[in-house]
Amino acid sequence: MTQIALLGFGVVGGGVAKVLTENQDIIKKRASEEISIKYILDLRDFPDSPFCDRIVHDYDTILSDPDIKIVAEMMGGSHPAYEYTKAALLAGKSVVTSNKECVAKFGQELLSIAAENGVRYMFEASVGGGIPIIRPMINDLSPNNIISIDGILNGTTNYILTKMTQDGSDFSEVLSDAQAKGYAERNPSADVEGLDAARKIVILTALATGIRLDSDAIYCEGITEIDPTAIALAESLDCKIKLIAHFEKIDGKLLSMVSPRLVPSDNPLYAVDDVFNGILVSTDMLGDVMFYGRGAGMLPTAGAVVADIIDIVTHKTVGEGIRALSWKIADGNEADFSSYRCDRAFTVRGDIEDVKKYFGEPSRYFIEDGKISFTVKNMSEAEADAAVRNVSLINKFRML
């Protein structure tokens, strides 16, 4: 039997208890032994929970108990999650987490402490909720160079954009509806401004390259400015607007960013709607691989946490076999954002001769009510910034 402790008994923590209880038979079979929750650390007491006898308020109870081999951290936020994780690893306990903020900020240090102490730090649930992506990137894509990643990594914004597209409603209207349904938090800024997706693409970039970028420093643009004219532009080009977290290398340097993009209908991410997430990884040997599923929610996220726990239980001999991940903090590895090139779409007021003069020959264009919508292939950030200064701009989008 393996005894574990949960840090945090909120949505994800409660989900982990539920998965371990409801599926205990299959988990016991697959882990070849029972996995039992000995402690749950939370500030609250939960007198009505069947787990009330396991609630503790003092983290030292967990740290000092040698029976506890695995700690599942589901508190969220940087502090005290980081300090608690570090203390557990130093005490020789493996840690699994759903906390993308902690992984994106402190992953390199926590992975290194884990390796030094012969334990593991695992975070399948930190990106893509229930979608297997971290472990497949580590194991299944291991013979490949990762050429690029494009992910719909935030379910809240994907839900909002899907509803705006389907119903023609305004951003603020759909946001209120999403909050009422529990798909958006009361303070939705980390989601709608793209920071949540930025943390996740930083984690995926580190898995692809071994370099951990600063999620606060990468280019990050949210969806708060998307309006019905933008939705109409997307539709006229047979595209959908999606918040895309993107990674690629430019001359050997790393470019990771988050922004709304027009996704054409022949791209597999086009069909990823509502609260679903999709992650398209382009590799040199396996080609394009996409992972799709529920990017959030109690049971999907909890299921990913439990998969990590089972992985640790079934791979006991750390240090003798299992490859430890090693991430370095970026130090001059960041590509110059102004040189980033992609296809782009614009809507401007003006005439076609101005468009041709400042943007070059458009690959497609159409004129409606004195507005010109057009696309340009392979244009850099710097070129786009310079060109739009000469026109009366209504919308501009990167394309996928």
Add this chain to the structure above:
Amino acid sequence: MTQIALLGFGVVGGGVAKVLTENQDIIKKRASEEISIKYILDLRDFPDSPFCDRIVHDYDTILSDPDIKIVAEMMGGSHPAYEYTKAALLAGKSVVTSNKECVAKFGQELLSIAAENGVRYMFEASVGGGIPIIRPMINDLSPNNIISIDGILNGTTNYILTKMTQDGSDFSEVLSDAQAKGYAERNPSADVEGLDAARKIVILTALATGIRLDSDAIYCEGITEIDPTAIALAESLDCKIKLIAHFEKIDGKLLSMVSPRLVPSDNPLYAVDDVFNGILVSTDMLGDVMFYGRGAGMLPTAGAVVADIIDIVTHKTVGEGIRALSWKIADGNEADFSSYRCDRAFTVRGDIEDVKKYFGEPSRYFIEDGKISFTVKNMSEAEADAAVRNVSLINKFRML
């Protein structure tokens, strides 16, 4: 350094040599050591290959060399692949394979021999080519009960159906074109009659349940009868025809089958076109998860073989930690196919009163040129078989 032997230097074997050579730096980094091909077993000599000095014709050279820790079997077919695999496992060598026929037929025995000998038998490349599916099912989905699987598992038939849909061409016409392009084999029967997909769903079913069905005994219907009237029916219902390998449980018993189906546009498999594969796994905790990518081809399949090799190199301590898979041969676990229920679509000649009389109230119907196309919800095989006897049938399809 880990030394390996390749069995077969055809498309996949050549691809494995290419992946190991071209990506040797990244593979060495991720495996923490070099992986080197010591022998390649083939009947031919390949005097112009850079690997010509490693070609051997006698399998005993490989079997008797204690330096060889891993054998990659890429010969295809049951014999001598099965005998060679068994001999390698008994000699204490791990085996990785792309050979779905061998895994589907002899998987339970070969996994058991591997476990007894403290080595591994791995087959990521046997299903979905370059798509990570085997390892994610074993590891990432481990806390889940698998409720159902729906897979587009055969690239050849998906290419043919995509072209028939896009161009309105006949099956035989598109098949010739696919053969000319190398997407279909000269003898395409295993693909177009569904046997290839049947072997793959048998493997996925065994991963989900631990029970290995007989791929020759499951219901298997190919795409040779699909004609333009069927494509038209699909389009009129906002569906595409896909060859779907399906698994579910009926009253605790296993139902695995292969047949063409109408896939509605809101299903994520709808967008899986051309030679791509997609596998939608429905689970009780993670929800629906889909894996998408290149289901065949030299480099994708070879990449999956190399991922297995790296997995073995980085998890050396078999028996102490890694959970051995254990499959049993089905013995009364097969569900009664006639009780299988799903939504269905039909086109018949006749009048709507007959349709209502024999099929019940259709959920949708439309009449054109004296033909009635209609859908019925949740109808069993037995009910469908009985109903169609009373009408002049043009087309019938299961829906997803």
